[in-house]
Amino acid sequence: MKIFTAVLITIIIFVFFSLCTGLVLQKKFKKVFDTSVSVIAAGFCAELILYFLINSVVSLVRGSLLVSGCIWLAAEGSIVLWAFIRDDFWQYLKSVFNKRLLKKPEVLPVIILIILQVVGVTVTAYENPGALMQAKDIADIYISNIPIFTKPMLSLWAFSAKISGIHPLAAVYTVSPFVMIPGYYIIYWGLSKKLFTGRYDRLFMMLLVCLLNFWGYQSEYLLKYTLLYSWFSGTVFLVHGILPMSLGMLLSRKDKLTVSAKEQEKPEEWHDSEVDDWEEDDMKNHRIINSRTVAIGLLAVVIMLVASVYIMNRKINSLYEATVNLQAQVNEGCSIYEFRSEGTGETEAYLIRQTNGSIILIGGGDKENAEALYDYIKGYSDKVDAWYLKSDKSGDTGAYTECISKGIKVGNTYYLNIKEVK
Amino acid sequence: MRELLDTLVSSYNDYRGTGKLLALFLVSVLIIYLYKNKTNPLMFILSPIAGIAYAFTLLRERCIKEVKKKTLGEVFVCSRLYGNIMTVLVIGFTVLMIMLSGRWIFSDKDHYLAQNSVHIKQDYIGLSDEIHKSTGIYDGSGEEKIRILSTPEISNYLEIYDPALELLVAYPSREEMTKADDDITYIYDQMLISTPDQERVIRLTREKGYDHIVYNSQKTYWNLPLEEFGYELIGEYGDYKIYKDGTE
Known part of the structure; x- marks a missing residue:
């Protein structure tokens, strides 16, 4: 109300x-x-x-x-x-x-x-x-x-x-x-x-x-x-x-003004003899397209173009700054990545990159994954702080063993001995 | 890469419309000039909207005048039909040009049915009242501010509705944060995601002097309960929780 x-x-x-x-x-x-x-x-x-x-x-x-x-x-x-x-x-x-x-x-x-x-x-x-x-x-x-x-x-x-x-x-x-x-x-x-x-x-x-x-x-x-x-x-x-x-x-x-101009129109003879100024003549003969309006129009177009260029330039610069800092921002946070086997397409391992940059690995699979997993880990670091393996069987440790032999340094290793319950 | 692409797409959307109105205005200036009307087309720089409407009305007016110039007799009937078709086409073309020059104002993307006369969601109004009730601060003059860290979405609405609340990250978008320092920018980015960097956000919030945290427990998930950092829960409103820093 x-x-x-x-x-x-x-x-x-x-x-x-x-x-x-x-x-x-x-x-x-x-x-x-x-x-x-x-x-x-x-x-x-x-x-x-x-x-x-x-x-x-x-x-x-x-x-x-x-x-x-x-x-x-x-x-x-x-x-x-x-x-x-x-x-x-x-x-x-x-x-x-x-x-x-x-x-x-x-x-x-x-x-x-x-x-x-x-x-x-x-x-x-x-x-x-x-x-x-x-x-x-x-x-x-x-x-x-x-x-x-x-x-x-x-x-x-x-x-x-x-x-x-x-x-x-x-x-x-x-x-x-x-x-x-x-x-x-x-x-x-x-x-x-x-x-x-x-x-x-x-x-x-x-x-x-x-x-x-x-x-x-x-x-x-x-x-x-x-x-x-x-x-x-x-x-x-x-x-x-x-x-x-x-x-x-x-x-x-x-x-x-138009009405006043019409009321005060001078005889033609006087006007022909007195007008010397080219601008006045131009304005008189060309009411719309004359030097003044063309100049104003060109000025307006130039101002608009300059403003557009300035705005686009600012935008491009801010995009550049965003991309420059993008990788740094990605690196700052904690991230989880999954490693998929090329053959089966299944996820064989998870790589966790912590805020301080250290790496934790979970899984790995058998020897067949070794080369791909090695290249994957090397993309982030050559040291794994902690590696969690599903079990101590060769099917779960094959890739782990190969990566160590190729030069990957591992801090601590844990066998989880996970039991699958269907 | 995906973020870069998203930024490019949103920049294109942001600027696309501006160019279209300008193009429509330039076309209007051309129409006014071509019809050699006594009005100087450049005067409409003062009001481009009026200029566009004037130019297309002139176009329609000229179409009708052309029709009337046709002679009588058998030709006239065909001319009138032709003229009417032309007029309808010109009007249709005009309306289509205008519709394509911008976006519908009341689109679903930007508008929703108002829940009250202040055009703020009722949830946020209730949350504001609950904050005052929980903190016990009802000062109508707004001199005693309640300093709050919240998510940017809530912050914008709360700050506009209630001047007694001072929100740390009340910015409509990242582009508006040119005057904000790096810490506030970091907090803003963290509060946009569902699992913010709790330790650093809380430390920076305390450094800035903000002693309340308000968040939606269904959208923001802290690693540890805030009580571990010395905060105490002083109020709840739906899914929203209101915490006060108890370490002062």
């Missing part, structure tokens, strides 16, 4: 904060955040960034987790209050929550896929220790009550666990998916609205984003960037939140 209440309250708080913070941003940057979706997305990003800033300051002065959380709640609370007293707020709310969505059944598959992701991460747990360790520090933050500068997201969830009285891991794995995953998809939805005018195109783009996340496991090294493994972390917020949001803002700005 506590968890359910925590989920409900967290959703309400985040939704309200996103709406109100988004309204503040919309008033300031009307042309960038021109749709209700982009407003909510911006509000979602902004409220989290606000917490990160507060967390940074509080953690630097060694303040308490509760202090950073309460300051954040107070800041957001004042934004909500400011929004409530505005006349246009209720109109704005109405426009956001209008019933048009219900008349578009085609959005249902995307909504279902998002719900499936939320449910999936909530009802399943990791077997992968690497993925589990993403949330490693949250229990420490919760217990010590000190936020960590480099882990603002975990600090936020530790704070939410503190005020709702649940375990911090429950806040991460059971509460946060209901807020973070839909939040990231709202950002992608806002981006799709900037890229496509057609409804079905936007939906298809969203469907592809869902599929890319469902088949999102790339490698152990990319776990911390994978949405459905680390939705609660700051790294995923950067990769799936801030960067797509920045892309959307860049696209808006680009559209704004």
